[in-house]
Amino acid sequence: MTRPLHACLAAAMASFALGGAPALAQELAQDQDTLEIGRSAQTAHSGAFNGEEVRYDALVEESLLPGPDGAPGAGLVTTSYVRTDSGEPAGERPVLFLFNGGPGASTTPLHFGAFGPKRRVELDEGEQYIVDNPFSPLNDVDLVFIDPVGTGYSQPVEDGQAFWSRTGDAQSVARVIGSWLERHGRTDSPRYLLGQSYGTIRAAEIVRLAPELEFDGVLLFALVGGGRDELIGHVTDLPSMAATAWYHERAGRDGRPVEEVYADAVEFARTDYVTALMLGGALPEARREAMAERLSAMTGLEADAIAAQNLRISKRDFIFGLLEDEGLRTGRLDTRATARLDAPAQRPPYDDPGLSYVPAADIPDIACPAPDCLQAPGEESIVDVYYQDVLGYDAPGDYNALNLEVNGAWDYEDRGDPIPALAEAMHARPDLRLFWAAGYFDLATTAYGGRFTLDQAGIPADRLTAAYFKSGHSVFVGEDNLEALSEAVRDFTAPSE
Structure with missing residues (x-):
């Protein structure tokens, strides 16, 4: 019909x-x-x-x-x-x-x-x-x-x-x-x-x-x-940060693939991490320090810096902090991409090295120019x-x-x-x-x-x-x-x- x-x-x-x-x-x-x-x-x-x-x-x-x-x-x-x-x-x-x-x-x-x-x-x-x-x-x-x-x-x-x-x-x-x-x-x-x-x-x-x-x-x-408030935003961002730290080898892999690292981070985020964030100032100092250490091991950021932000890791702090010792930042649309921290400023979104990023290993192995390749003059x-x-x-x-x-x-x-x-x-x-x-x-x-x-x-x-x-x-x-x-x-x- x-x-x-x-x-x-x-x-x-x-x-x-x-x-x-x-x-x-x-x-x-x-x-x-x-x-x-x-x-x-x-x-x-x-x-x-x-x-x-x-x-x-x-x-x-x-x-x-x-x-x-x-x-x-x-x-x-x-x-x-x-x-x-x-x-x-x-x-x-x-x-x-x-x-x-x-x-x-x-x-x-x-x-x-x-x-x-x-x-x-x-x-x-x-x-x-x-x-x-x-x-x-x-x-x-x-x-x-x-x-x-x-x-x-x-x-x-x-x-x-x-x-x-x-x-x-x-x-x-x-x-x-x-x-x-x-x-x-x-x-x-x-x-x-x-x-x-x-x-x-x-x-x-x-x-x-x-x-x-x-x-x-x-x-x-x-x-x-x-519809997510700031607290939940930190919870839902964490697994992607863990995957990124895994990719750049700033977190221990222990033989785990990224799928496992991500899944472990999801489980941690929706249990121990969200509980710690909800407690806020009521979280005992010893638990706060232990949580900062766990987050550091997962994200590659310094535990002291994480603790100073009350266990909240902003996207900006992560993007600009993960590879800071190498003078690099990561992308946002694709965190595998990097750019120099001292690179000339560009208008957003062109300032994001993740925009249109293709890893070198993923560039197709195609022999061009050839009769079946269309090229712009x-x-x-x-x-x-x-x-x-x-x-x-x-x-x-x-x-x-x-x-x-x-x-x-x-x-x-x-x-x-x-x-x-x-x-x-x-x-x-x-x-x-x-x-x-x-x-x-x-x-x-x-x-x-x-x-x-x-x-x-x-x-x-x-x-x-x-x-x-x-x-x-x-x-x-x-x-x-x-x-x-x-x-x-x-x-x-x-x-x-």
């Missing part, structure tokens, strides 16, 4: 137009027909993914969204890869909608670093190539990469503020997803939603705002948690070259991978953690499942912080698939991680038997 996509959307959007863009919500709710398409391109391709030869179409489409006054407000560009030789009826083949976070970040990391049929690699300083991605899950699931308004080639007609809020953003993306399913005759297809970083908030908001889309599953990478963006030369898309400007103006203009609406709403949706729909992935070396959205958020929100444990990776914020960095992640995503989106 075809799923009704738009029967309740007007009421849902009107009901949840909170704070960010009520006028936009009303306009989006007025007309639920398939959105008009502006610029577009369609090309045919083939590739080998996970050992299987695949023919597929690539479709780049600019969906025209109305603004608060009913006039054209923005063009939101999606890039779809649809298998054409599977032999499956369209209604049986799953489709996965993907976006990154920011706010203001394009889908580039997921598109060209993880799941697209092509991926971007940098083999030498300043030289980037587009090469085949053998780990794309396209052999099993169709892919729709979404660049929210203000990112990629998606641009507002004039002022984009109506789209740059927690509600307005989620509504616009939900509207495009519904329109895509209608336009391409995929309203019977199993459908999945994947968000990374801030995209995890967007995904939860879409499930809340547009329940009629009836996703079969939601995938959250590097979950942005909320001069200063031109490799992504722009790919869209123009491979996908045939006539873009109106340059691809905007990271828009800090959007980030600065964002209205978070101060409505707290959206994950409880996702848990409510799962309780209302017993067939809705959740996949969550986290990196051991991510100190921005820590692994235990993500799990704590899910548990406290009431996510049903029997419908949660949890996956941990030896990575930072981007769980797909490194071919071993990418191969394992691709398999896990294909398993999660596979039709149930």
Whole structure:
């Protein structure tokens, strides 16, 4: 039976137009027909993914969204890869909608670093190539990469503020997803939603705002948690600090792999450590000193410094203190990365050595340049070259991978953690499942912080698939991680038997 996509959307959007863009919500709710398409391109391709030869179409489409006054407000560009030789009826083949976070970040990391049929690699300083991605899950699931308004080639007609809020953003993306399913005759297809970083908030908001889309599953990478007070924040940060100290050999390994170190730190954090923090000034001095020594052995920081901070280790103190004797700091998005403490100051997030970090051992062993390697001439963006030369898309400007103006203009609406709403949706729909992935070396959205958020929100444990990776914020960095992640995503989106 075809799923009704738009029967309740007007009421849902009107009901949840909170704070960010009520006028936009009303306009989006007025007309639920398939959105008009502006610029577009369609090309045919083939590739080998996970050992299987695949023919597929690539479709780049600019969906025209109305603004608060009913006039054209923005063009939101999606890039779809649809298998054409599977032999499956369209209604049986799953489709996965993907976006990154920011706010203001394009889908580039997921598109060209993880799941697209092509991926971007940098083999030498300043030289980037587009090469085949053998780990794309396209052999099993169709892919729709979404660049929210203000990112990629998606641009507002004039002022984009109506789209740059927690509600307005989620509504616009939900509207495009519904329109895509209608336009391409995929309203019977199993459908999945994947968000990374801030995209995890967007995904939860879409499930809340547009329940009629009836996703079969939601995938959250590097979950942005909320609602934790300062004390719990120290508890949930500790396991990632222990994993980082293990990586940099500043804590005793005793033959233990990082998985065991992390698990031991989780158990310690939610028992002895949280008890000590809750006691505060009532903690006897002898116990305080003993606890500081245990934390020192686990994190690599000096026991005296930990005790002086009342056993509370801030992220900043850890990042700048762990390798201070070497004149180094660690990254935040990926704590395996390092930079000189005396390095010239940079504007955030570019001051974080963990941004876009790839360990030398994980750089693909690819012989480029070669006929199957796409390279950008001069200063031109490799992504722009790919869209123009491979996908045939006539873009109106340059691809905007990271828009800090959007980030600065964002209205978070101060409505707290959206994950409880996702848990409510799962309780209302017993067939809705959740996949969550986290990196051991991510100190921005820590692994235990993500799990704590899910548990406290009431996510049903029997419908949660949890996956941990030896990575930072981007769980797909490194071919071993990418191969394992691709398999896990294909398993999660596979039709149930």
